Amino acid sequence: xxxxxxxxxxxxxxxxxxxxxxxxxxxxxxxxxxxxxxxxxxxxxxxxxxxxxxxxxxxxxxxxxxxxxxxxxxxxxxxxxxxxxxxxxxxxxxxxxxxxxxxxxxxxxxxxxxxxxxxxxxxxxxxxxxxxxxxxxxxxxxxxxxxxxxxxxxxxxxxxxxxxxxxxxxxxxxxxxxxxxxxxxxxxxxxxxxxxxxxxxxxxxxxxxxxxxxxxxxxxxxxxxxxxxxx
Amino acid sequence: xxxxxxxxxxxxxxxxxxxxxxxxxxxxxxxxxxxxxxxxxxxxxxxxxxxxxxxxxxxxxxxxxxxxxxxxxxxxxxxxxxxxxxxxxxxxxxxxxxxxxxxxxxxxxxxxxxxxxxxxxxxxxxxxxxxxxxxxxxxxxxxxxxxxxxxxxxxxxxxxxxxxxxxxxxxxxxxxxxxxxxxxxxxxxxxxxxxxxxxxxxxxxxxxxxxxxxxxxx
Numbered sequence: 001x002x003x004x005x006x007x008x009x010x011x012x013x014x015x016x017x018x019x020x021x022x023x024x025x026x027x028x029x030x031x032x033x034x035x036x037x038x039x040x041x042x043x044x045x046x047x048x049x050x051x052x053x054x055x056x057x058x059x060x061x062x063x064x065x066x067x068x069x070x071x072x073x074x075x076x077x078x079x080x081x082x083x084x085x086x087x088x089x090x091x092x093x094x095x096x097x098x099x100x101x102x103x104x105x106x107x108x109x110x111x112x113x114x115x116x117x118x119x120x121x122x123x124x125x126x127x128x129x130x131x132x133x134x135x136x137x138x139x140x141x142x143x144x145x146x147x148x149x150x151x152x153x154x155x156x157x158x159x160x161x162x163x164x165x166x167x168x169x170x171x172x173x174x175x176x177x178x179x180x181x182x183x184x185x186x187x188x189x190x191x192x193x194x195x196x197x198x199x200x201x202x203x204x205x206x207x208x209x210x211x212x213x214x215x216x217x218x219x220x221x222x223x224x225x226x227x228x229x230x231x
Numbered sequence: 232x233x234x235x236x237x238x239x240x241x242x243x244x245x246x247x248x249x250x251x252x253x254x255x256x257x258x259x260x261x262x263x264x265x266x267x268x269x270x271x272x273x274x275x276x277x278x279x280x281x282x283x284x285x286x287x288x289x290x291x292x293x294x295x296x297x298x299x300x301x302x303x304x305x306x307x308x309x310x311x312x313x314x315x316x317x318x319x320x321x322x323x324x325x326x327x328x329x330x331x332x333x334x335x336x337x338x339x340x341x342x343x344x345x346x347x348x349x350x351x352x353x354x355x356x357x358x359x360x361x362x363x364x365x366x367x368x369x370x371x372x373x374x375x376x377x378x379x380x381x382x383x384x385x386x387x388x389x390x391x392x393x394x395x396x397x398x399x400x401x402x403x404x405x406x407x408x409x410x411x412x413x414x415x416x417x418x419x420x421x422x423x424x425x426x427x428x429x430x431x432x433x434x435x436x437x438x439x440x441x442x443x444x445x446x447x448x449x
Binding site for chain 2: 127130132136137138151153
């Protein structure tokens with residue numbers, strides 16, 4: 001037990017003394033996950049809206065595919081992205097491998113099904129009186145769509161928070177696409193995995209505490225958003 | 232003779248294999264108040280939705296201001312607005328709810344019209360305009376929804392059981408607001424209500440609907 005306790009004490013020292021290696025991993029994590037959440041929302045919200053709002057042939061099989069992708073393992077995403085981004089792959093010339101944008105691409109693929117599925121659910125669950133109300137107030141089709149999207153804004157933000165929670169805690173994509181390069185692509189999760197393997201519990205615990213704090217903040221945001229959306 | 236606003240002929244509406252509306256002929260003249268009574272499921276609300284351009288009839292002819300149903304342009308359709316029994320308020324403030332229709336029409340200066348509309352339905356703008364939708368009682372929400380229609384100064388106001396879930400005071404306010412709309416802007420009103428006494432106080436004529444068919448009430 002002693003080494004865990006001393007690790008915890010050292011972790012607080014690292015955090016309060018502003019250990020550059022620790023904060024480099026935090027910075028990389030926040031940067032990559034923020035990029036990927038923005039991309040997931042930008043791509044996933046309109047797709048989810050169409051899937052939840054429009055009635056078209058094939059909508060149900062698409063929903064099944066999206067729901068299945070929710071369980072996509074991060075290492076599989078990492079593997080696929082690696083195959084595409086490596087020098088021999090079709091995207092090799094873009095030089096995305098072992099970069100933060102490359103990690104963000106993989107994490108976007110991870111977050112996308114979450115955003116699409118939750119947005120589609122949110123739009124499907126919009127009050128059935130909304131459309132009729134907007135039409136009787138004189139809304140044109142584009143005004144109908146924009147207002148419906150705005151009415152679902154809390155649920156959309158909830159989708160973003162859920163995607164962020166999943167992305168920030170993943171390790172497979174960051175490890176395979178980022179390569180865990182110190183000062184460059186090392187994230188909180190890859191650093192924890194590596195430091196624990198080396199027996200360096202202090203830095204692992206310090207990063208773990210930050211990760212838990214991030215998860216707590218995301219959960220608090222989600223609770224607040226759930227209350228606002230009336231769920 | 233008054234100008235004819237709506238003209239319906241041989242109108243039917245069908246849901247599945249059930250005919251819910253079967254109207255041989257109905258004319259609604261401008262600036263009149265028509266009351267509609269009848270049991271639940273008799274087709275009143277279906278008729279209202281057709282008059283509000285929310286539903287397309289299965290067969291028959293509907294004309295609004297002389298224009299066939301399918302060719303009524305947006306600016307004419309925007310002269311018609313409807314308040315349902317359980318109105319939906321947007322997840323915004325009272326001010327934003329009441330001004331929504333004006334903004335759709337490109338009107339940006341909405342504060343004074345919204346305040347006037349709130350006063351018409353008996354809500355003090357100073358107390359209510361910044362309240363959130365979730366801070367309103369059922370009766371207040373109903374009045375805010377009515378204000379959101381009145382602010383548009385509509386040519387046609389369709390009210391589907393506007394007094395069903397409000398107290399007597401709100402019911403009187405709604406009656407006054409409806410009459411005021413007719414007197415000020417020449418609004419034509421069609422009102423569904425189960426309260427025949429209330430309806431008699433406001434309507435020029437009352438029609439009864441049963442099994443989708445209309446008859447005049449004496």
